[in-house]
Amino acid sequence: MKFELHPQLAADTFVVGDLPLCRVLLMNDARFPWLILVPRRIDVSEVYDLAMQDQQLLWQESALVAEKLMKLTQADKMNLAALGNVVPQLHVHHVARFKTDVVWPNPIWGQGKAEPYTDADKQQMLRNLSEMFRGFFVSGQILNV
Template sequence: MFQLHPQLEADTIMLGDFPLCRLLLMNDAAYPWFILVPRRTDIREIYELDDADQAALLQESSFLARRLTAVFAADKINIAALGNLVPQLHVHHIVRYRNDAVWPAPVWGQAPARAYTPRELAAMLLKVGLVLGEGTEMVNDHEESEKRT
């Protein structure tokens, strides 16, 4: 049964599930930063997913990146699956702007995370609704989605 790694659980806000991936928001208000985690057990690398899940991950990642670019007017979306510290496959999707604090450097290790205030989180969740939009196959009942994995 799928379980989210404790570090991801501690550092993120759960938004919902796509058909394959759990969608998380990194609790760092410095950047619109989203994470997709395939709901599969004991997977550390993309190549460990079967072909159908690899295709689904690419589809969900591409959908998310397109929508983030549109809604946030991003200059760039950084997409990465590092996993050096968290040994569960997860794919970061970070909205970047040419005028952000560390452009063009990667965001990792630049500054401590700054958690969302309640007001910032409410505003972000409104934007998340725009990102997901109509027609997104999100599974809201997580217990039901777990039965499929």
């Protein structure tokens, strides 16, 4: 068996690249700069399902993503969440929040309708992410640019 991305995540995101443990995804909702980390492990739905070493690596990668996304966006707050109520595959959301965003200070879940990136905005965001993660992706490159 090999790692496969849950179909809902595949439908809602763009693959950015792979860190040592996690696939990095960009949520296709231009209202919020929003990355998702998915450990490339089979049949994992909770953090405790991961081996201890992978748990530690997940939090290291999560901290890296949060710090880099915060620096890129200059957000007011970084929200992290691992809900899994709709998609059982373990995934951790990293959402850059602004006091001026459409739902501040409320959670983003179930608020309004996603606004997909335009092709130009998607390409620009992926270029920005590529620069942000230079040297961190195991493939050495972003996958969608």
